[in-house]
Amino acid sequence: MEYSIRAASVEDCKDIRRLIGELAEYEKVADEVTITQRDLERDGFSENPFFHCIIAEVPEQHKTKEGDHTKIGYATYFYNYNTWCGRAIYMGDLYVMSEFRGKGIGRALMSKVAQLGRAAGCRQLNFTVMDWNKSARDFYLRQGCVDITANTGKHFMRCEGEALEHLAQP
């Protein structure tokens, strides 16, 4: 099947919001998503963006049965820093619509993030996966990724809501 991987533009935000919703549903947390198309336009496509996005697109003849969509996968990424070794690229989301899986599109998206990271001088590509998501974990391990949490005990932590408000008081 033909497909292309390209940088997203502001006009893609409606589809990006749709795909984000599908990924959230896949991860069983669809009711947690409060982001809007407008948020994505402002945060991804104005000066000093908070994130970048790449899209996987198929030609018209392969569009989805439901909804006639040609934008069938995406990845988000942004730059991080590891004070041990320097520049790093962080892949936030990676998602391909179910009827287009198993065709190498997920790997192509992740590969593009790796290329972009390399171009920017990044030594690491970091991301997270849910431990119950066996097919995703297996996919990542096949690419030679390492489970830092399993190997070193690194835990991902978060402060939000009231606790964050309280912490922000001097």
Place this chain on the structure above:
Amino acid sequence: TMEYSIRAASVEDCKDIRRLIGELAEYEKVADEVTITQRDLERDGFSENPFFHCIIAEFYTAFPPHPTKKGYATYFYNYNTWCGRAIYMGDLYVMSEFRGKGIGRALMSKVAQLGRAAGCRQLNFTVMDWNKSARDFYLRQGCVDITANTGKHFMRCEGEALEHLAQP
């Protein structure tokens, strides 16, 4: 009394930041993994489009009067496609003789304030599960262990595997 202030780091602080990074790495028992240089920090933190930002805890000794840098935190902006803008705290470190005085909390609080100012809904970071005193400190601030609660695992691709992945 020991007075201190929390301020934004500037390029002249990079020698001290490199020193403090080395101390944090030693505390985490991985000092031999640190390859970063003062020059890297200057370029990556203090030129246009920085990869990270840094705040310093600076003390003022009375005799002789000069500032000394005893703690730091690094941070950068991330994005959570569920809820939007997030701030990520990379490192948080206070030299051992200055712990237990609220300086770590003051540094973390400053990161939270900066995140809030930038419209961030979350402050994200990591901690090693064996680091009980750090974990307890974070839980006291009302932080949540996302890995323990939801099974989220931190993953990495680097070295040869990253080279291979970057081939189209």
